[in-house]
Amino acid sequence: MSSLPSASLPQLPAAAAGALPAVMRRPLLWLLAWAAAHVALRLALSSALRWDEAEQTLWSQHLAWGYGTQPPLYTWLQWGLNAVLGPSVLSLAVLKHALLALTYLFMGLAARALLPPRAAWWAAASMVMLPALGWSSLHDQTHTVLVTAVTAGTWWALIRLMQSPRPARYALLGLMAALGMLSKYNFALFAAALGLAALSVPATRAVLLARGLWITAAVALVLVLPHALWLFDHLQATAVAITDKLEVRPAGGRIDGLGELLVTLLSTLLLWTLLAAWAFRGAWLRRPPADAASPAPWMKPLLARYLAAVLAAFVGMVLVGHVTEFKEHWLQPLFCVWPLAAFVWRPQLESAPGGRRFTGAVLGVALLFFVATAAYPWVAGWRGRPGELNQPIVALAEQLRAAGYDGRSPVIAADHMLAGALRTRFAAAPAIDCDGDALPVAACVARQLAAARAAGLGWLLIARDDRLPTDWWADAQAVLPAGHEPQLLELPRRAVPAGSAPASYRYIWSPPPR
Structure with a gap:
């Protein structure tokens, strides 16, 4: 050569x-x-x-x-x-x-x-x-x-x-x-x-x-x-x-x-x-x-x-x-x-x-x-078009812990950005998005609930109102045990003017079976 x-x-x-x-x-x-x-x-x-x-x-x-x-x-x-x-x-x-x-x-x-x-x-x-x-x-x-x-x-x-x-x-x-x-x-x-x-x-x-x-x-x-x-x-x-x-x-x-x-x-x-x-x-x-x-x-x-x-x-x-x-x-x-x-x-x-x-x-x-x-998040907030970086993920994680979430049971979210963000706050918990793309919402949620029960874990079902697929909660609740109703959390967004609309999340936390 x-x-x-x-x-x-x-x-x-x-x-x-x-x-x-x-x-x-x-x-x-x-x-x-x-x-x-x-x-x-x-x-x-x-x-x-x-x-x-x-x-x-x-x-x-x-x-x-x-x-x-x-x-x-x-x-x-x-x-x-x-x-x-x-x-x-x-x-x-x-x-x-x-x-x-x-x-x-x-x-x-x-x-x-x-x-x-x-x-x-x-x-x-x-x-x-x-x-x-x-x-x-x-x-x-x-x-x-x-x-x-x-x-x-x-x-x-x-x-x-x-x-x-x-x-x-x-x-x-x-x-x-x-x-x-x-x-x-x-x-x-x-x-x-x-x-x-x-x-x-x-x-x-x-x-x-x-x-x-x-x-x-x-x-x-x-x-x-x-x-x-x-x-x-x-x-x-x-x-x-x-x-x-x-x-x-x-x-x-x-x-x-x-x-x-x-x-x-x-x-x-x-x-x-x-x-x-x-x-x-x-x-x-x-x-x-x-x-x-x-x-x-x-x-x-x-x-x-x-x-x-x-x-x-x-x-x-x-x-x-x-x-x-x-x-x-x-x-x-x-x-x-x-x-x-x-x-x-x-x-x-x-x-x-x-x-x-x-x-x-x-x-x-x-x-x-x-x-x-x-400047990007502040510009987005000032324009009245808050984006992903304006989501109050730290405050949301704190509120979920205060509501009893154990930090290790699966997180089942309505969109992958919410699921991924919560995964960074709860590293011990598997996170899944059931957005209806790969599987119908009901089938996806049912599969995750079954896996959580088999592992002896609880589950956290969560969605945010500004990124919610049509009928998502209705489809998800169709496979939930009776008596589970979503709770509302409203938290101020980051880097937005005072008086701006809060970020709204709805969740259901089901603790592990005793």
Whole structure:
């Protein structure tokens, strides 16, 4: 197996290196501080849970080869962290922000293999200006956060392999491929686009088709196979769920689909593009000097062909598959390489006059998103549209304990966000949502009551009035023993103006049999 020649990375003069901002001189330290600040902020904001957080809190009560219609890796990681920190807002925040930090770290390592320090920092840190990553990921994403981290890690693994095609690096690429497929299914589109692009470039094709490729395939296959067998048994439900999200419209819809794709692309890339254009201005239009040495001349065509393949796939989904719905977080892992591509294509920006402006824009956007996240519950309350983070979960848990709930009997809730939030307050109690989706409400409640009786436990049945499926209490009470009537709790919401309507909960607590 032959090794490809590689040029040395361009080095900054000592004076220039000393002129780097502090955030660039010690990027790992600042990255850890950024992640820790967001964890602390999430803990301070609320003890209530958002949609995906609650879902993970419930799913991570047990290990499985798949959950709902999603791959299992995120839930496995959450299960492991819950074993250390307990099911809590802390464990949820630590996992999410560790993965976000890994995303920036992997992209920084990939960029540093291709670019000088300042441009490498820009390529990684400026991903915060991709709104789906810099903003939406702070609020309610789980699988997308994980697959984006793995995608960034795959770029890093491929670049390391190209630098030195050793068996361990073929195995690393296979590991990343497996982790990607165990993270979120849209990783398959990323892998296909990257694979086709790499096979079309002579230098990368020579490495991928070398004898070590079997190691990549073997590692990926062994790690993915158990989940693949689970997926085969749940293929129809998974396919239906994916099709519903894409909003496939067989009868026409191509114009709507192309328009939706364009809008989603712009919302994903426009902020970064506009700020980069403002910062560097005419430097974007100047081509690199003809004698400029490149440590990886294969990277420019690889990136261009990868992005073209992704765009062609999306257009094909519209024209052939009649897809009419696209969301920013679906594009997030596929286009997180956009900043790296820009600086690889224009390496002269490293010394362009607009560098300080761009650094300021990156830090400004990161700070803006942090402050906006901190203000989010108060803004929602002030607007009269309180959300999940305004729910008084701590006060609710205290009231339930005061009413006699023992903290270990099953919690049966009408929605998964309430069930998940109570699970973080009563770690010893299993929590279940009977929302009528997987099973009819009556059948779900009856099953949980039977399990509680068999275990010699009591049960807590609870719902909140502002998120209550139609006839939920009527359906639930149809299978309850006689004499059980729901009790009302009204508690002030958090971060809302005085005089706002309280949060209303109704519950039935049935103690364990004596």
